[in-house]
Amino acid sequence: QKEVEQNSGPLSVPEGAIASLNCTYSDRGSQSFFWYRQYSGKSPELIMFIYSNGDKEDGRFTAQLNKASQYVSLLIRDSQPSDSATYLCAVNPYNNAGNMLTFGGGTRLMVKP
Amino acid sequence: DVKVTQSSRYLVKRTGEKVFLECVQDMDHENMFWYRQDPGLGLRLIYFSYDVKMKEKGDIPEGYSVSREKKERFSLILESASTNQTSMYLCASRGLGRNTEAFFGQGTRLTVV
Numbered sequence: 305q306k307e308v309e310q311n312s313g314p315l316s317v318p319e320g321a322i323a324s325l326n327c328t329y330s331d332r333g334s335q336s337f338f339w340y341r342q343y344s345g346k347s348p349e350l351i352m353f354i355y356s357n358g359d360k361e362d363g364r365f366t367a368q369l370n371k372a373s374q375y376v377s378l379l380i381r382d383s384q385p386s387d388s389a390t391y392l393c394a395v396n397p398y399n400n401a402g403n404m405l406t407f408g409g410g411t412r413l414m415v416k417p
Numbered sequence: 418d419v420k421v422t423q424s425s426r427y428l429v430k431r432t433g434e435k436v437f438l439e440c441v442q443d444m445d446h447e448n449m450f451w452y453r454q455d456p457g458l459g460l461r462l463i464y465f466s467y468d469v470k471m472k473e474k475g476d477i478p479e480g481y482s483v484s485r486e487k488k489e490r491f492s493l494i495l496e497s498a499s500t501n502q503t504s505m506y507l508c509a510s511r512g513l514g515r516n517t518e519a520f521f522g523q524g525t526r527l528t529v530v
Binding site: 336338346347348349394403407 | 448457459516519521524
């Protein structure tokens with residue numbers, strides 16, 4: 305079992321819809337969770353992070369964390385074609401030599417005009 | 418503007434060559450990482466370093482070595498390049514603390530022929 309799992313997609317949504325991206329993790333002691341966006345041929349860029357149960361909103365993006373169920377999700381409201389990218393979930397595990405992040409495989413999102 | 422800079426955007430090398438990939442960060446981060454990214458396999462950690470002259474193996478260290486002589490610089494070395502090392506290589510740095518983000522360089526697309 306992978307430590308951080310994401311559906312690879314592609315997830316296709318129409319412009320203006322809500323895109324919902326999900327991520328599950330295996331380390332119950334994981335402490336903080338990050339969402340990165342990666343455009344094709346580019347490097348990942350941070351969208352937002354969350355460390356407390358519940359929702360965290362930043363503009364059109366909302367991160368949701370449920371530690372009991374070990375999942376974290378990212379909602380994108382009013383999706384735009386420019387949101388088409390691969391979204392990477394990253395987890396800060398409990399035992400963390402080197403302060404590394406463990407990444408999921410990413411979900412490819414396609415927003416169709 | 419914080420930066421992680423990789424020495425080359427594109428590289429083409431011959432099988433058996435020794436290859437050096439350089440990464441420099443200007444954020445005074447303790448932790449630096451080398452990943453490779455391949456379609457369908459996500460980000461895979463090759464090596465990381467949590468201090469000058471300190472290094473730890475990641476998930477796929479075979480065929481690679483690293484060097485960190487100065488805090489700001491982390492080098493990845495392919496001792497004898499092979500075609501299966503053709504990939505996108507990403508360097509990242511991260512400060513201390515569980516809620517800090519990792520910053521990525523622009524990536525090096527390496528092709529071994």
